Amino acid sequence: MTDPDPAILLEGRKLTCIRDDRELFSHLSFALKPSQVLLIEGRNGSGKTSLLRMLSGIRMPDEGDITWNNNDIFKLSTDYRENIAYVGHKDGVKLDLTANENLSFAKNLGNPDPKINNEAALDAVFMTGFEDVLARKLSAGQQRRLALARLLVTKSKLWILDEPFTSLDVDGISVVEKLIKNHLSEEGMLVMSSHHSVSLEEESIVRINLSQ
Amino acid sequence: MNTASIPRAFSALLKRDLTLAFRHRAEIANPLLFFVLITALFPLGIGPDPAILKEVGPGIIWVAALLAALLSLDSVFRSDFEDGTLEQIMMSPHPLSLLMLAKVMAHWLTSGLPLLIVAPLLGLFLGLSGVEIKTLLLTLVLGTPILSLVGAIGVALTVGLRSGGMILSLLVLPLYIPVLIFSAGAVNASGAGLTISGHLSLLTALLILAISLSPAAIASSLRVSLN
Numbered sequence: 075m076t077d078p079d080p081a082i083l084l085e086g087r088k089l090t091c092i093r094d095d096r097e098l099f100s101h102l103s104f105a106l107k108p109s110q111v112l113l114i115e116g117r118n119g120s121g122k123t124s125l126l127r128m129l130s131g132i133r134m135p136d137e138g139d140i141t142w143n144n145n146d147i148f149k150l151s152t153d154y155r156e157n158i159a160y161v162g163h164k165d166g167v168k169l170d171l172t173a174n175e176n177l178s179f180a181k182n183l184g185n186p187d188p189k190i191n192n193e194a195a196l197d198a199v200f201m202t203g204f205e206d207v208l209a210r211k212l213s214a215g216q217q218r219r220l221a222l223a224r225l226l227v228t229k230s231k232l233w234i235l236d237e238p239f240t241s242l243d244v245d246g247i248s249v250v251e252k253l254i255k256n257h258l259s260e261e262g263m264l265v266m267s268s269h270h271s272v273s274l275e276e277e278s279i280v281r282i283n284l285s286q
Numbered sequence: 287m288n289t290a291s292i293p294r295a296f297s298a299l300l301k302r303d304l305t306l307a308f309r310h311r312a313e314i315a316n317p318l319l320f321f322v323l324i325t326a327l328f329p330l331g332i333g334p335d336p337a338i339l340k341e342v343g344p345g346i347i348w349v350a351a352l353l354a355a356l357l358s359l360d361s362v363f364r365s366d367f368e369d370g371t372l373e374q375i376m377m378s379p380h381p382l383s384l385l386m387l388a389k390v391m392a393h394w395l396t397s398g399l400p401l402l403i404v405a406p407l408l409g410l411f412l413g414l415s416g417v418e419i420k421t422l423l424l425t426l427v428l429g430t431p432i433l434s435l436v437g438a439i440g441v442a443l444t445v446g447l448r449s450g451g452m453i454l455s456l457l458v459l460p461l462y463i464p465v466l467i468f469s470a471g472a473v474n475a476s477g478a479g480l481t482i483s484g485h486l487s488l489l490t491a492l493l494i495l496a497i498s499l500s501p502a503a504i505a506s507s508l509r510v511s512l513n
Contacts, residue, residue, distance in 0.1 A: 130377055133513050156379030164370025170309045171302065182298030183378045183385075185291075224374075 081107040083143055084129070084232060084263065090137035091124045098124060099284050102138070108231075108261040111254075111274055115267070116284030122267040123163060123236055125284070129265055130160045130234050156185045159230035163237055165221040169210040173201065173220050176209055177227050184228035195226040199249055214241040222250060225257075233257060235266040295380045296388045303392030306365075313361060318400045321354040325408045336413045343412035344422060344473035351401050351426065352462050355433040356455060358397035362389060362438050363445045363508075372445075376508065383501035390431075390438050390504070398430030414477070421476035425469035428489040435496040436461045442507035464492060 082105045090100040098121030106112050114122050127133040129140060131147055131154060140147045147154040160166075167176050177192040196202060199219040209217055218241050225233055233254075239247050251273060254264055258278060266272075272279075307314055328346045329339055366372040375385055405426055409419040440458040444450030472485035 130373075132373060132376060132509075152379045152381065155377050158377065160373065160377055162370055162373055164368075164373070166370035166374040168302070168306065168369060168371055170306055175302070175305070179298055179302050180374065182291075182294050183375065183380070185379055 085141045088138035089135045091121050092136045109258045110278050112265040112280045114282050120284040126234055126236050157231045159225045159228055160234040161221050165217050167209045167217050167220050172206050172208055174205040180224040181227040187229040195223040199223045232263045239270040292380050299385055299388040300392050307396040314396050317354040317358040321350050324350040340413045343414050345470045348466050348470045359437040359441050362393050362441045367445045382505040386504040387501040390434050394431050394434040402426050418473050418477045421473045425472050428493050429465045429469045432465050432493050432496045435500040439500055439503045442504045446511040
């Protein structure tokens, strides 16, 4: 075996996922470097969300391992988690807190980025003026934007996004694409599943298709 | 990771849960009302004889406290699980067991503490003496945090299940029984003029055990439930 490429940060080796006695995928391997996107494709029920939950350290792979800097992420535990930010298919937004309170909580819970405050994060997703509105009063698309604003308030190298474009309008989609491009240009990394075609440079994309 | 940020995450979670509880005041009031109602119904059921009520009073108050605690447990993780914030908490770079301690503390402040405040009134109502009410309060101070800590382990194990309530009671109630025995025993003993230091020491030991072990157990149970 040749020496691994030192630039590779996130690597999955021979991952297998079994759910309710059904094998969703097996022997899946991939490697991701800074400024790259891992795009997970596949039909419904092919295990996209399960794979994302494995990468975020919530679900254990049934076989195989996931490494960050050549260390197993389940052994790194908190040292891995300070590098990641996750927006799943549930927004993770508390409906009875205001937009501002939601962001402050996310910030304090994670690894806060001192360079950006809540207002700037909300500005970035075009939610200016909604700081003190309860999340319950926001539309589904706005709640999604609020969830995505959470990515900005913490210093996370790896973003893990599950169908980030769900319930977003055309403007929302272009906002998210802009956030993603900025993140990648700052050596950030991204793992996402999406049905929507993303306008990113093809050379930065690593594709996995779970349906094959 | 900067360790100074752990207290900040702890207090952010505590503050968030207290804010949410304050915005859902009816949810706090529900177990409390249940506690008061059960205690108030007993004299109607067994007759108003003060001697009998004084005899069974400590037991009634403690059984009502156990059931009220059980009733309030489901809310510990339910809404966080449903809206996805539980995943966010689990992905925090801070130790999950400490964050869970913050959640349990918030649960106790919103469910255990209100019981402590109304318990003396209910004690008077059932004809307990001053010494007995004092002991009742002491046992509630030591005992109700144990109910929150141990109960949260059960909730963490059942949070992913659709009808976890039934299993939760079966899991958690047997673990509550020592607390019930020592607490009600202490109040009865103090009424009879006996020393209660033995009971209180055992309760304190249980509390220390629960504080030291259950946060880790809650964290592991959650990891299993969400896997």
